Amino acid sequence: MTTDPVRRTAWQAQSLLLSYPEQWLLDHRPLLRTATRALPDPLGAPLTAFLDHIDATPLIELAADYVATFDHRKRFSPYLTYFAYGDTRKRGMALLRFKHAYQAAGQRLGDSELPDHLAVVLEFAATGDPVVGQRLLTEHRAGLELIRLGLREASSPWAAVLESVSATLPPLGKREHEAVARLAAEGPPEEEVGLAPFAPPEYMPRAEGASR
Structure with a gap:
């Protein structure tokens, strides 16, 4: 397992x-390349490959692909x-848990951000x-793995x-593999009829396609 400073660097680059x-x-590509070159290969090599893709792709196409990938699917x-x-x-309660974790560490989110967006986490x-x-x-982890496998399948x-x-997280165990397989087969839970809200409306899911 990598050390905390290494993982922090990787997480910051991944977030961006x-x-x-x-x-x-685009303006931060030189800094990102410097950071990723200092990472162990399992963490840094994939990020370098993605930076190569950024270099070869016009920004308008990159943004359109981002929206088509993450907002429309x-x-x-x-x-x-x-996914959970x-x-x-x-x-709603799950979102509050994320928000409270950030507040306990002295961090606050902007009104336009949901706390469970992967880049925010x-x-x-x-x-x-x-x-x-x-x-x-x-x-x-099950949701993360489902995203990873799906993106890889979609090239x-x-x-x-x-x-x-x-690569920054512990290897998947048997239970995690089973959770990924179950989520892939069944999908996320559906609404339970008659269930009262567990959190204020501002912490409930927004419409798909909303920005973080």
């Missing part, structure tokens, strides 16, 4: 590369609690509390970033 691509991302949803709770009312793990951040990622360039994320 999994955010909606804008001009600032639920199987690649970057919102981790979706679907678009059900129970997801990775940034928290990198700049907030790495122990709690890793725990949040590990608790939602998406973002699969490389998820490969790097996976």
